[in-house]
Amino acid sequence: MSSDRRKPYPFDQIEPKWQAIWDERQLFHAPNPGEKGFHPPKPKFFVLDMFPYPSGAGLHVGHPEGYTATDIVARYKRLRGFNVLHPMGWDAFGLPAEQYAIKTGQHPAVTTRENVAKFKSQLKRIGFSYDWKREINTTDPNYYKWTQWIFLQIYNSWFNPETNRAEPISTYRGTDPDTVRLAYVADVPVNWCPELGTVLANEEVVDGKSEVGGFPVVRRPLRQWMLRITAYAERLLNELEGLDWPEGIKLLQRNWIGRSQGAEIDFKIENMEQRIRVFTTRPDTLYGGTFLVLAPEHSLVDLIVTEEQWPAVREYRERAARKSELERADLSKEKTGVLTGAYAINPATNEKIPVWIADYVLLGYGTGAIGGVPAHDERDLEFAKKFDLPIVIVVQPTGDEPAFGFTGEGIAVNSPIINGLTSAEAKKKITSWLEERGLGKRAINYKLRDWLFSRQRYWGEPFPIVWENGRHRALQEKELPVAPPPLDDYKPTGTGEPPLAKAKEWIRYSDKANRETNTMPQWAGSCWYYLRFCDPRNDKRFVGEEAEHYWMGGDKPGGVDLYVGGTEHAVLHLLYSRFWQKVLFDLGYVSKPEPFQRLVNQGIILGEDNQKMSKSRGNIVNPDDVIDHHGADAFRCYEMFMGPLEQMKPWSTRGVEGVARFLARVWRLLMTENQAGDWELSQKIKAVDATKQQQKLLHATIKKVTEDIESFSFNTAISQMMIFVNAVTNAETIPLAAMRKFLILLNPFAPHISSELWERLSAKFRDAPGDVTQQSWPVYDERLLVEDEVEIVIQINGKLRDRVRMPIVATEEELKAAALANPKVQDRIAGKAVRNVIVVPKKLVNIVVT
RNA sequence: GCUCGCGUGGCGGAACUGGCAGACGCGUACGGCUCAGGACCGUAUGGGGCGACCCGUGGAGGUUCGAGUCCUCUCGCGAGCACCA
Numbered sequence: 001m002s003s004d005r006r007k008p009y010p011f012d013q014i015e016p017k018w019q020a021i022w023d024e025r026q027l028f029h030a031p032n033p034g035e036k037g038f039h040p041p042k043p044k045f046f047v048l049d050m051f052p053y054p055s056g057a058g059l060h061v062g063h064p065e066g067y068t069a070t071d072i073v074a075r076y077k078r079l080r081g082f083n084v085l086h087p088m089g090w091d092a093f094g095l096p097a098e099q100y101a102i103k104t105g106q107h108p109a110v111t112t113r114e115n116v117a118k119f120k121s122q123l124k125r126i127g128f129s130y131d132w133k134r135e136i137n138t139t140d141p142n143y144y145k146w147t148q149w150i151f152l153q154i155y156n157s158w159f160n161p162e163t164n165r166a167e168p169i170s171t172y173r174g175t176d177p178d179t180v181r182l183a184y185v186a187d188v189p190v191n192w193c194p195e196l197g198t199v200l201a202n203e204e205v206v207d208g209k210s211e212v213g214g215f216p217v218v219r220r221p222l223r224q225w226m227l228r229i230t231a232y233a234e235r236l237l238n239e240l241e242g243l244d245w246p247e248g249i250k251l252l253q254r255n256w257i258g259r260s261q262g263a264e265i266d267f268k269i270e271n272m273e274q275r276i277r278v279f280t281t282r283p284d285t286l287y288g289g290t291f292l293v294l295a296p297e298h299s300l301v302d303l304i305v306t307e308e309q310w311p312a313v314r315e316y317r318e319r320a321a322r323k324s325e326l327e328r329a330d331l332s333k334e335k336t337g338v339l340t341g342a343y344a345i346n347p348a349t350n351e352k353i354p355v356w357i358a359d360y361v362l363l364g365y366g367t368g369a370i371g372g373v374p375a376h377d378e379r380d381l382e383f384a385k386k387f388d389l390p391i392v393i394v395v396q397p398t399g400d401e402p403a404f405g406f407t408g409e410g411i412a413v414n415s416p417i418i419n420g421l422t423s424a425e426a427k428k429k430i431t432s433w434l435e436e437r438g439l440g441k442r443a444i445n446y447k448l449r450d451w452l453f454s455r456q457r458y459w460g461e462p463f464p465i466v467w468e469n470g471r472h473r474a475l476q477e478k479e480l481p482v483a484p485p486p487l488d489d490y491k492p493t494g495t496g497e498p499p500l501a502k503a504k505e506w507i508r509y510s511d512k513a514n515r516e517t518n519t520m521p522q523w524a525g526s527c528w529y530y531l532r533f534c535d536p537r538n539d540k541r542f543v544g545e546e547a548e549h550y551w552m553g554g555d556k557p558g559g560v561d562l563y564v565g566g567t568e569h570a571v572l573h574l575l576y577s578r579f580w581q582k583v584l585f586d587l588g589y590v591s592k593p594e595p596f597q598r599l600v601n602q603g604i605i606l607g608e609d610n611q612k613m614s615k616s617r618g619n620i621v622n623p624d625d626v627i628d629h630h631g632a633d634a635f636r637c638y639e640m641f642m643g644p645l646e647q648m649k650p651w652s653t654r655g656v657e658g659v660a661r662f663l664a665r666v667w668r669l670l671m672t673e674n675q676a677g678d679w680e681l682s683q684k685i686k687a688v689d690a691t692k693q694q695q696k697l698l699h700a701t702i703k704k705v706t707e708d709i710e711s712f713s714f715n716t717a718i719s720q721m722m723i724f725v726n727a728v729t730n731a732e733t734i735p736l737a738a739m740r741k742f743l744i745l746l747n748p749f750a751p752h753i754s755s756e757l758w759e760r761l762s763a764k765f766r767d768a769p770g771d772v773t774q775q776s777w778p779v780y781d782e783r784l785l786v787e788d789e790v791e792i793v794i795q796i797n798g799k800l801r802d803r804v805r806m807p808i809v810a811t812e813e814e815l816k817a818a819a820l821a822n823p824k825v826q827d828r829i830a831g832k833a834v835r836n837v838i839v840v841p842k843k844l845v846n847i848v849v850t
Numbered sequence: 851g852c853u854c855g856c857g858u859g860g861c862g863g864a865a866c867u868g869g870c871a872g873a874c875g876c877g878u879a880c881g882g883c884u885c886a887g888g889a890c891c892g893u894a895u896g897g898g899g900c901g902a903c904c905c906g907u908g909g910a911g912g913u914u915c916g917a918g919u920c921c922u923c924u925c926g927c928g929a930g931c932a933c934c935a
Contacts, residue, residue, distance in 0.1 A: 008889080008890090207932095247854085247855095248854065248855065248929085248930085251853080251854065251930085252854090252929095252930065252931085255853080255854095255930075255931060256930095256931085258931095258934065262935085278935080279934095279935070280935060281935065282935080329932075329933070330933095335933085359933090360933045361933085362933080362934070362935090364934090365934045365935075366934075366935065369935095370935045371935080372935090373935090377935070378851095378933085379933050379935075380935080382933090445934080445935090446934095447934055567929085567930090570930085571930095641862090641863095641874085641875070642862065642863085644863085647856090647863095648856095648928080648929095649862070649863085650861095650862075652861080652862065652875095652876070654861090654862095654876050654877070655861095655862065655875070655876060657876080658874090658875045659875075661875090661890095662874095662875085664890095668890090707866095715862095715863075715864085715874085715875095716863095716864070716873085716874080718874080718875090719864075719873065719874035719875075720874080721874095722874055723873080723874070793869075795870090795915085795916075797915075797916085798869090798914095798915065798916040798917095799916090800870055803870070835915090836915060837915090838915050838916075840869060843869055843870090844869055844870075844916090846869080846916060847915090848915050848916090
């Protein structure tokens, strides 16, 4: 007696069989222009997954959700005659491999190789139709050579505000190009994570902790490489407009970029030459400004602070510096601050107002200084109350809310030159007034900060930069790639000096020059990988011109036609790669300013207990187990049948059984088991015409599945196929041609079983040459879908009372007459007045009575 | 606190521009077939009532001949931002 249960159909045999065939025949390889097998008339379709970081834990059920969706689309588009680019690769630089190396001494490259092999075999088991000839790995020198090359293009260019685009640094006419490069070095307060021994980008810090690992992050000044992404703030914001992305993601990016419009106003300091510049979105409240506040770190503080205030200021600054980001941002705490002892002049009122420092003002935003308008700003009000500062009302609400503490728009009061104007008008007028006097100007501010681009890590791309006499200098293209040095000890130094600094020989570039020892962040490789997929083996260029033009759409709309991934990259990868794409576009290297035309986010898959899957909860579902039990086709179909792709939804073991049962029914529809226990083709299959009803259902199914794939409603597409199979199951004879069409519809969802059944049909009937993957997508005939009769709903006062079958050609008058003559209606409306009869052709009649 | 998104049976979810609420699947019940095997097949399945009928899409209003769908308010859940001047 065998312990393993008999399989409802032999997926364990047919799935490996077809995977091997696909591999061997390179069936899913997409030829590039000029290559063998390339057909110019075929339209292109670029469908991309967010490539994974190959972790040691292997694939979890969340990964294949998006991958299955894109695979269905890829297979569908091929059947529709597209040349489909559907690639996969590995985003393999990153912390886990490095931390494993620190623990065990095993080189990250070895760990990466092992993990990639594991991921790849898991993906292959699911039957994804990737073009494996295009596989890329960000840690491959042939790949990161070009990541470094792109960095050099960024380094060697600047953003020309007049043309609003990046240009080669040679076009810069100023004295020091290093001040305008898109990649530059700056001493900035950075997010330093002691536990990880590295700095992190703003985007990588969540609630004062590292996104990876959740370790505390503190502010610390360090000299770091930055990328001038802020130069692109406006374009990154505006060009979101034309993208077919979920509104939620667009909104996240808009908020992250955080554009606000207002004015910069200069305040004279009493008895000093310097002026304090503040940024405000409400210049119309200038008359209500009764104090100024500078960020504690503001550079003017040293100059303006008075002798007697020095001790207090120094102490306050030290305390602020010691605070973590989290403590500083704690909203529940009371406002703090100290007087500098200096006074400024409000340019509108000419009054003397005190200058304070307080940590609620951030150095990083605006000018690092604000004008305090306590009557119309919550924070300023809180501050003014705490320190007993004057409060002057200058905006009168138009509603009946109190003016005190009113932060909305209203009418200007107590403001001589703008009295009576609406806030919008007042803003314009006061700003012009300031501009005329050289006291201020219109200004736009962004929350977006420049991208902190260096990391103190081993397992990342080294910068193609050397230092000589304290100045940085780019390497030549021919010196790429710059490989990381071999090291025995990968540990962070803890001082902020990168581990590469330990490689004494590697650092020494020449007698005079040393190599840069920072590495690039993990995002670097993923910023442009979609471009490399177009031409992954090119050793002359990061992507061949013709290949880029073809796959990214050239002058036609497109780019990556479909990009599927999680929302977690909304302000990280998706913002960074848009930025790189724009730089490359400006410099003439690529044909599109935006990389991803259409973006779809898959929702998270929860555990069976409705909780987030996690090791500690013990609710993780392993795809390998599911495939062992039910096969890859059932796994794929269940991932899609669970519910809408974008939605968060829980895993259900029972649910998998349901779809597995469906596939088994498909199998048994065409196959029967003989005495010996072998599967053979069912005798019920005949090369006969389908019945009228079968024909109608088939065409309804073609229509529904086609439309549902186009609209990403994979769950309802599967429902419709279930309805079809349920209906055909009881038929005496099974019409061959209809089943052929059905198998093509099923193929994108369940490629193995549909391939096998197709082949078995071909062995007997020889009516359709080739594999199912080589067929073309069925077309439905609208004429077959129209009914002769329809069911008309009869309502009285909007409530369902009866249904009658009527010819589809029935006129409104006929429908109305039939409804009124209906016995149930007669009973109900007896003695009542019919006030109105609404007729919706082919649908319903609604009788309105009193 | 602010900004988005979402609330439909015992469960996952269907329902195109307002037009038969609950497709499909799970679960459950009964029946069949069987070596009672957690396999397979069939039938039923929103709630209430013996019944004709009545009630039902988080809650309260509104628009409409007609609302799960549109509008207003409200409650709950999820996500994002969080002193951004």
